[in-house]
Amino acid sequence: MEQSVKVLFLDRDGTINQDIGSYVSSREEFILIDRADEAIAAARKAGYRIVIITNQAGIARGIVTPRQVEDINDYLNELLALKQAAFDLCYYCPAHPGYPHPEYDQYLDCRKPSPRMVEQAVADLLKEGLVVDRAASFFIGDKVIDVECGLRAGVRPILVRTGHNEEALCQERQVVPEHVADDLYEAIMGYILSPASR
């Protein structure tokens, strides 16, 4: 039997954890943005699946390894577990057009703003009998590419003012999010889980 699900697609760096100006390569460098964990836990309780969609071109650049990225993702789940939460799925794109790499170039078309990773998540959830209700799903991130990815995937984009805070750039490029929030907590608690978003 198929079941309809709503999903929060979340960018990682600058949205869930503080942007440190370079690639996060260790647990020590992964610092949650205030109350991001609480907000994710509340969204999950409200029935949203949590899917992380992150560009990790530091891999193609030789700055971080896939193993380090995965360890940091595990660490995020350990932090979320303290709030009785977890993410459901995580997709990362290791490639970068400016840093050709024999192993990773095959993933270049996954790189945000491409909606490929979102589409992969939707396909993987479908294998579990879960049909993503895109009109009730959101993409939250701190960059224009996140908003564009959400728009191209047909989900509702929200920009957060943490991380790179590309609010001005979104306006300049006419890549318009449905909503702009100060941070992930405000996006989830003040918008997605409030009657205003319905």
Ligand SMILES: [Mg+2]
């Ligand atoms: Mg980001």
